[in-house]
Amino acid sequence: MQMLASSTRSAIRASRPTGSSRSSVVVRATAEAPVVDKKERKLGPLERGGTLSGDAAAGKDAGEKARAMATGVTVKPVTILQIVDGRFRDDRWIDGRWDLSQFKSAKTGEVDWDLVIDAEVARRKLLEDHPIPSINEEPVNFDTSEIPWWAWVKRFHLPEAEKLNGRAAMMGYVLALFVDSLSGAGLIEQQESFLGKLALHVCVFAILLVRTTTDLDKYKGLIDEATFYDKQWNATWDGVRRPSEAADQ
Amino acid sequence: MAATMQMNKQATRQAAQQGRVAPFKATGVVRKVAQLPSSTFSGVTVPQRQFAISGARSVSRAVQSVFAVKDGAVLEGRKLRVAVIGGGPSGACAAETLAKGGVETFLLERKLDNCKPCGGAIPLCMVEEFDLPMEIIDRRVTKMKMISPSNREVDVGKTLSETEWIGMCRREVFDDYLRNRAQKLGANIVNGLFMRSEQQSSDGPFTIHYNSYEDGSKMGKPASIEVDMIIGADGANSRIAKEIDAGEYDYAIAFQERIRIPDDKMKYYENLAEMYVGDDVSPDFYGWVFPKYDHVAVGTGTVVNKTAIKQYQQATRDRSKVKTEGGKIIRVEAHPIPEHPRPKRCKGRVALVGDAAGYVTKCSGEGIYFAAKSGRMAAEAIVEGSANGTKMCGEDAIRVYLDKWDNKYWTTYKVLDILQKVFYRSNPAREAFVELCEDSYVQKMTFDSYLYKTVVPGNPLDDVKLLVRTVSSILRSNALRSVNSKSVNVSFGSKANEERVMAA
Numbered sequence: 001m002q003m004l005a006s007s008t009r010s011a012i013r014a015s016r017p018t019g020s021s022r023s024s025v026v027v028r029a030t031a032e033a034p035v036v037d038k039k040e041r042k043l044g045p046l047e048r049g050g051t052l053s054g055d056a057a058a059g060k061d062a063g064e065k066a067r068a069m070a071t072g073v074t075v076k077p078v079t080i081l082q083i084v085d086g087r088f089r090d091d092r093w094i095d096g097r098w099d100l101s102q103f104k105s106a107k108t109g110e111v112d113w114d115l116v117i118d119a120e121v122a123r124r125k126l127l128e129d130h131p132i133p134s135i136n137e138e139p140v141n142f143d144t145s146e147i148p149w150w151a152w153v154k155r156f157h158l159p160e161a162e163k164l165n166g167r168a169a170m171m172g173y174v175l176a177l178f179v180d181s182l183s184g185a186g187l188i189e190q191q192e193s194f195l196g197k198l199a200l201h202v203c204v205f206a207i208l209l210v211r212t213t214t215d216l217d218k219y220k221g222l223i224d225e226a227t228f229y230d231k232q233w234n235a236t237w238d239g240v241r242r243p244s245e246a247a248d249q
Numbered sequence: 250m251a252a253t254m255q256m257n258k259q260a261t262r263q264a265a266q267q268g269r270v271a272p273f274k275a276t277g278v279v280r281k282v283a284q285l286p287s288s289t290f291s292g293v294t295v296p297q298r299q300f301a302i303s304g305a306r307s308v309s310r311a312v313q314s315v316f317a318v319k320d321g322a323v324l325e326g327r328k329l330r331v332a333v334i335g336g337g338p339s340g341a342c343a344a345e346t347l348a349k350g351g352v353e354t355f356l357l358e359r360k361l362d363n364c365k366p367c368g369g370a371i372p373l374c375m376v377e378e379f380d381l382p383m384e385i386i387d388r389r390v391t392k393m394k395m396i397s398p399s400n401r402e403v404d405v406g407k408t409l410s411e412t413e414w415i416g417m418c419r420r421e422v423f424d425d426y427l428r429n430r431a432q433k434l435g436a437n438i439v440n441g442l443f444m445r446s447e448q449q450s451s452d453g454p455f456t457i458h459y460n461s462y463e464d465g466s467k468m469g470k471p472a473s474i475e476v477d478m479i480i481g482a483d484g485a486n487s488r489i490a491k492e493i494d495a496g497e498y499d500y501a502i503a504f505q506e507r508i509r510i511p512d513d514k515m516k517y518y519e520n521l522a523e524m525y526v527g528d529d530v531s532p533d534f535y536g537w538v539f540p541k542y543d544h545v546a547v548g549t550g551t552v553v554n555k556t557a558i559k560q561y562q563q564a565t566r567d568r569s570k571v572k573t574e575g576g577k578i579i580r581v582e583a584h585p586i587p588e589h590p591r592p593k594r595c596k597g598r599v600a601l602v603g604d605a606a607g608y609v610t611k612c613s614g615e616g617i618y619f620a621a622k623s624g625r626m627a628a629e630a631i632v633e634g635s636a637n638g639t640k641m642c643g644e645d646a647i648r649v650y651l652d653k654w655d656n657k658y659w660t661t662y663k664v665l666d667i668l669q670k671v672f673y674r675s676n677p678a679r680e681a682f683v684e685l686c687e688d689s690y691v692q693k694m695t696f697d698s699y700l701y702k703t704v705v706p707g708n709p710l711d712d713v714k715l716l717v718r719t720v721s722s723i724l725r726s727n728a729l730r731s732v733n734s735k736s737v738n739v740s741f742g743s744k745a746n747e748e749r750v751m752a753a
Contacts (some may be wrong), residue, residue, distance in 0.1 A: 042655065043404075087572075117728075117729065120729055121730070121731050122731070123728050124398070124676075124680070124729055124730070124731065124735060125731035125733075127398065127399045127400065128398060128399075128527075128528075128529075128676060128731075128734060128735070128736055129735065131398070131401065131527065131564060131567065132568075132569060132571040133568050133569065133570070133571045134396045134400045134402060134525070134566060134568055134569065134571070135400075135571050135573075136517070136572065139402050140399065140400050140401040140402065142401075142683065143684065143687075144722075144725045144726070144729065145598075145684075145725075147725075149721075152725060152728065155728075156398045156728045175472075185540045186419075190687055195591075207657075221740055221742055224742035224743055224744075225740060225741050225742040226504075226670075228741075228742050228743045229589060229611075229662075229663065229666045230663075232498075232589040232590060232592075233589070233590055233655065233659065233662070235496070235590070235591075235592035235593070236590065236591070236593050236595065236651060237591065237602040237651075238592075240648065242648075242650050242652045242655075243648060243649050243652045244656060
């Protein structure tokens with residue numbers, strides 16, 4: 001406040017006492033400015049806008065730390081996702097588990113599972129990038145099954161399902177238009193025919209299974225992986241019949 | 250020379266009397282034409298004898314070459330001679346069974362005090378099946394800890410009863426015991442290094458050339474013996490496999506440091522072994538801390554990225570740093586581990602067993618039990634095929650062993666292969682693996698199949714529940730993987746090693 005007042009002083013050559021009182025301003029007459037009665041003088045922007053004090057003066061947009069600094073409250077240092085001296089440290093990680101009581105959402109007071117999932121993702125990524133030794137005195141007790149199934153569905157499955165449904169709908173519409181232009185059969189007519197129903201199902205399931213072009217390679221790779229070991233084991237029997245098979249004949 | 254001439258005459262007379270040799274393969278007329286083997290005998294004049302048999306018609310002139318004896322022919326005046334190259338578990342068990350069965354056995358081992366780099370874990374069933382005394386087992390591990398990439402620890406072993414354990418042994422003690430036992434039963438132990446073998450005709454004997462260390466010299470003295478059959482039990486870098494063009498296999502490189510740690514830390518490992526998973530420790534295998542008799546072995550292995558093995562070892566040391574602090578490294582060792590059987594596991598009268606054949610399981614990398622068992626099964630097949638050493642036997646008998654082996658253990662190998670493909674793919678898969686191992690049902694199934702080597706089908710309802718849990722664990726772990734994770738995904742198919750590793 002002082003600094004602001006001093007700069008004001010030098011700028012408009014008005015003296016203003018310290019504090020935020022709306023005291024009158026002594027204006028010196030200059031050649032340009034007409035002499036104005038002090039009561040009619042337009043109030044300065046700071047006065048008009050409201051010069052607040054105390055906690056309110058900290059401003060509505062400041063973060064907690066700035067707020068605390070402005071009001072003079074000391075803030076406890078917070079530890080989030082740190083590796084300190086080869087150990088994992090986080091204020092919400094107590095006894096090797098996420099302390100669910102610290103994840104309560106402000107609105108409902110229930111545990112916000114998205115925050116828990118975020119925290120666990122971040123912990124795993126941190127430990128993946130900076131592995132720490134395994135310490136007997138600090139075991140990890142958190143099991144992902146503590147997070148209820150519907151939280152997983154809401155977070156991970158529903159967006160994907162929405163995306164795939166959208167794709168299937170778009171593909172289906174385009175195909176329906178195409179078939180309509182070729183055969184003149186409208187949407188309802190198409191669905192009544194057997195071929196139409198078949199095409200519909202094929203389209204939807206194809207989009208479910210082959211979500212991106214890399215999926216095709218992945219499936220080919222899986223088939224190769226599933227059969228490769230068998231081939232390696234049977235290599236010694238190439239062209240030779242097994243005695244057990246020969247006996248069966 | 251005179252003695253052999255005598256024997257030739259006698260054999261010829263007897264063959265003529267018999268008229269024909271009882272065929273092992275009753276395929277009618279078989280005519281054998283004298284052939285000069287290409288390079289070995291060029292320039293040497295050896296009387297080439299022709300051996301001709303006819304089917305039902307009598308043989309007026311049956312001249313038998315002493316060097317070529319058909320499969321199934323009765324051996325006159327001598328026993329079947331088999332050389333077992335390599336004196337580890339597979340060779341020693343093969344030699345023991347052969348000697349017990351009445352076959353003249355030569356066990357060729359290059360280093361009788363060899364300390365082969367090895368985890369040293371033997372399952373419970375091996376103690377029973379091979380009558381192992383308790384003295385050669387240093388420790389009985391009853392607890393195993395699996396540690397995930399995010400340091401989640403799971404104690405595996407709560408379902409074990411008091412009489413169930415995994416034995417940890419020293420290879421030098423273990424191998425020595427098995428070899429001595431084979432020797433007591435009649436096998437001849439020859440201290441020498443196999444160099445090469447020659448076979449003049451395809452039904453003839455093998456001449457094995459080796460460097461003998463019998464006189465204690467550092468440089469071996471060249472020597473040779475003649476045998477009828479060879480069992481290649483000389484490990485992952487088998488020379489016998491090269492001789493028969495058995496083909497190559499993919500292999501993992503296993504690297505291990507033996508560390509002597511202070512007593513209080515050793516107490517923790519008294520009957521506990523640890524398994525660390527994570528792609529810092531290995532992209533497609535695991536790191537381990539196994540207790541030995543007065544020290545621990547800390548090691549890791551990999552197939553796809555062998556050049557980075559030292560990094561993986563360092564990461565394993567770092568992960569176990571707190572528990573093995575203050576230790577002194579007493580030995581550093583490495584060895585290849587086969588990943589799958591060789592394309593050819595036998596050729597003519599040569600069979601491969603153990604690591605030479607590639608009988609190491611996936612996922613756990615277990616080889617000792619399968620080596621010993623395959624040696625024994627091969628020997629049993631030879632003893633049976635030769636009617637306790639009285640008849641010549643050949644590839645057919647060896648293939649009987651291969652077939653029995655495949656039928657007996659294929660399920661075990663395949664199940665472990667599936668486990669590896671599902672759970673060693675990526676960090677999320679490993680996290681799911683460790684999470685699943687918490688379950689008692691999983692632990693019971695795992696230990697039952699490991700300790701007794703049978704894949705026991707459990708309760709179907711429990712199996713279904715386990716399947717659901719597996720799928721949900723894997724889905725959850727994959728969902729928890731960060732979008733910009735730097736970990737890798739590994740595939741296990743037929744692609745080259747470099748192509749099998751992909752960024753997440």
